[in-house]
Amino acid sequence: MTAKPAWIRHAWIPVALAALLCFPLVSGDIYYQNLLIMTFLLAIGASGWNIMGGYAGYLSLGNSAFIGLGAYTTGILAAKADISPFAGCLVGGLVCAVGAALLSLVTRRTRGMYFVIVTFATMQLLGVVATTWSGLTGGSQGLALPLPAWSLSFQDWPFYYPMLGLLVVTVAVSAWVRRSKLGLGLFAIRDDEDKAAGLGLRTAVYKAIAFVLGGTFLGIAGGIYAYYVTFLNTAAVFDIITSVLIVLAVLLGGRGTLWGPVLGAFIVAPISNFTSTGLGGADAGAIRLLLFGGLLGAVAIFLPRGVLPVIESWFRRLFGRGAGHAPPIVSRSPVGGRAADRGAETSEVLVVRGLRKSFGGLRAVDGVDLDLAGARITGLIGPNGSGKTTLFNVIDGTVPSRDGTITVGGRRLERTGRPGRAHAGLARTYQLPRLFAGLTVVENLVVPERRFAFGRLWTKRVTAAERERALAVLDDLGLAAHADDSPAGLSYGQRKLVELAQVLWLDPVLVMLDEPAAGISPALSARLADLVRSLRRRGVGVLLVEHDLAFLSGLCEQVYVMSRGAIIAHGSVAEVSAEQAVVDAYLGDSPVPAAAEGHA
Numbered sequence: 308m309t310a311k312p313a314w315i316r317h318a319w320i321p322v323a324l325a326a327l328l329c330f331p332l333v334s335g336d337i338y339y340q341n342l343l344i345m346t347f348l349l350a351i352g353a354s355g356w357n358i359m360g361g362y363a364g365y366l367s368l369g370n371s372a373f374i375g376l377g378a379y380t381t382g383i384l385a386a387k388a389d390i391s392p393f394a395g396c397l398v399g400g401l402v403c404a405v406g407a408a409l410l411s412l413v414t415r416r417t418r419g420m421y422f423v424i425v426t427f428a429t430m431q432l433l434g435v436v437a438t439t440w441s442g443l444t445g446g447s448q449g450l451a452l453p454l455p456a457w458s459l460s461f462q463d464w465p466f467y468y469p470m471l472g473l474l475v476v477t478v479a480v481s482a483w484v485r486r487s488k489l490g491l492g493l494f495a496i497r498d499d500e501d502k503a504a505g506l507g508l509r510t511a512v513y514k515a516i517a518f519v520l521g522g523t524f525l526g527i528a529g530g531i532y533a534y535y536v537t538f539l540n541t542a543a544v545f546d547i548i549t550s551v552l553i554v555l556a557v558l559l560g561g562r563g564t565l566w567g568p569v570l571g572a573f574i575v576a577p578i579s580n581f582t583s584t585g586l587g588g589a590d591a592g593a594i595r596l597l598l599f600g601g602l603l604g605a606v607a608i609f610l611p612r613g614v615l616p617v618i619e620s621w622f623r624r625l626f627g628r629g630a631g632h633a634p635p636i637v638s639r640s641p642v643g644g645r646a647a648d649r650g651a652e653t654s655e656v657l658v659v660r661g662l663r664k665s666f667g668g669l670r671a672v673d674g675v676d677l678d679l680a681g682a683r684i685t686g687l688i689g690p691n692g693s694g695k696t697t698l699f700n701v702i703d704g705t706v707p708s709r710d711g712t713i714t715v716g717g718r719r720l721e722r723t724g725r726p727g728r729a730h731a732g733l734a735r736t737y738q739l740p741r742l743f744a745g746l747t748v749v750e751n752l753v754v755p756e757r758r759f760a761f762g763r764l765w766t767k768r769v770t771a772a773e774r775e776r777a778l779a780v781l782d783d784l785g786l787a788a789h790a791d792d793s794p795a796g797l798s799y800g801q802r803k804l805v806e807l808a809q810v811l812w813l814d815p816v817l818v819m820l821d822e823p824a825a826g827i828s829p830a831l832s833a834r835l836a837d838l839v840r841s842l843r844r845r846g847v848g849v850l851l852v853e854h855d856l857a858f859l860s861g862l863c864e865q866v867y868v869m870s871r872g873a874i875i876a877h878g879s880v881a882e883v884s885a886e887q888a889v890v891d892a893y894l895g896d897s898p899v900p901a902a903a904e905g906h907a
């Protein structure tokens with residue numbers, strides 16, 4: 308069965324919106340109006356949180372801090388400066404945007420549980436500041452906002468419609484983020500942040516923008532909420548329960564999806580409302596926290612994907628809705644690039660001097676010097692544990708080192724971060740291919756970023772030109788039929804090929820390949836060797852770690868031999884194979900493979 312056109316699949320959106328727009332006009336029931344206002348607030352919070360927590364995979368538990376900041380900014384402006392709360396809430400959004408930008412600076416290097424703790428601590432800190440700064444916030448006495456001046460016949464419409472409007476804007480922005488390069492980068496960060504940085508993505512900027520967007524919407528919603536309740540109390544506004552409800556709504560609905568957080572809010576808000584009106588007494592807050600904390604744990608364990616993805620996969624199974632493959636474009640992948648432009652054949656692409664890296668007392672890399680010319684394929688061999696991967700990691704910035712210099716294409720890079728090294732033309736693959744499982748094969752190919760530009764973040768996730776070029780590359784690799792599949796469906800060898808094609812998207816001057824031929828079929832190995840030779844023709848320098856000497860000897864002009872962190876020999880495969888130190892360290896007593904005696 309063919310997929311239905313997008314307008315049919317999305318027809319429910321205007322219907323649902325029209326129903327929500329008409330509801331207050333046809334029903335005079337204030338209870339349901341209020342319930343919907345709180346649902347919209349939760350849905351805004353959940354959609355905003357989803358940009359950072361769902362798309363980028365950064366969970367935080369401090370989001371009610373932004374609601375509180377927005378609410379207090381609006382409340383203080385209204386109570387002290389007589390500024391309309393509807394204008395004040397925009398200022399609240401701005402204050403939250405600045406606050407989120409500052410917080411993302413603080414949390415730049417924080418991940419996982421540490422990120423959760425820092426955001427939670429920020430919320431607690433803001434609560435304490437708001438309580439102690441009583442001259443401004445009213446402290447524990449609370450802060451009263453002016454009562455709305457409109458006629459009672461309007462009921463709660465002046466809160467209902469702005470909140471609904473803000474929800475529409477939040478979802479629209481969230482949808483637009485998904486379709487942009489910003490979203491592509493955020494999903495890549497969620498799958499493998501280190502790899503994304505190695506492909507040139509300025510991950511800190513991506514995360515900061517995601518955090519600022521979510522924080523801004525929460526701040527504006529907090530401002531409208533402040534006017535709606537007309538009385539702010541620090542204990543209630545900076546309560547952890549609001550953060551828990553936001554996270555619960557996202558996880559329940561479907562983290563990382565567009566509509567999951569909204570669906571989750573429509574399920575969670577009525578339950579929350581029921582418990583806050585139904586439960587009384589001094590322990591009501593603790594019971595609610597226990598209940599929603601328990602629900603959060605249960606959803607994380609028993610429904611980790613959330614309701615929406617589960618329903619979608621049922622539908623797919625029932626109606627067989629597939630993504631459909633675009634026809635492959637038969638053309639050759641482009642050659643040339645910056646390596647050829649800079650006449651790399653004649654210059655050094657990599658110069659390393661005195662590089663060292665120790666892990667405790669172990670000298671994994673011990674004073675390594677390397678000289679690699681462009682348009683040359685250089686092998687790096689050595690016994691297991693001799694330091695080859697660590698040397699790669701130090702050169703590409705995965706592992707920091709304080710000793711030694713690294714020059715790529717004439718630029719000193721030892722103090723440059725991973726994205727900067729990628730922008731300078733340094734690219735690498737891994738022993739086990741690391742593709743982004745949440746992206747399609749084409750998206751994996753186009754995700755690398757040759758240089759950072761703000762404007763680029765807002766462009767389409769995969770432009771038509773990029774798609775055409777990516778399909779040409781995949782066609783060359785015999786993988787065009789998998790263009791729109793998840794890389795999880797590819798064989799190990801195919802993933803290695805795609806990873807190589809991915810790093811070539813950077814248009815590098817130097818490519819470091821970590822055991823590219825390990826564990827792949829002879830046919831794929833031959834294809835890979837062809838690809839490596841084509842790099843040499845384009846003037847790209849190649850540094851290749853490989854245990855398969857037959858593979859190396861057919862490719863490399865020179866090899867470096869490592870043992871115990873140091874380079875112990877350098878020359879052609881035949882030359883180093885004849886050296887006694889190499890035989891002792893690497894080959895042991897085995898004879899040199901016949902293939903090593905004559906190389907291309």
Ligand SMILES: Nc1ncnc2c1ncn2[C@@H]1O[C@H](COP(=O)(O)OP(=O)(O)OP(=O)(O)O)[C@@H](O)[C@H]1O
Pocket residue numbers: 666669671689690691692693694695696697698
């Ligand atoms: N993060 C780390 N912490 C501590 N020791 C490490 C770390 N990474 C590597 N090592 C150690 O450094 C030494 C060099 O390891 P490395 O992985 O670089 O060797 P290799 O030559 O790539 O080995 P192989 O050929 O098996 O991949 C090994 O003794 C390894 O145990």
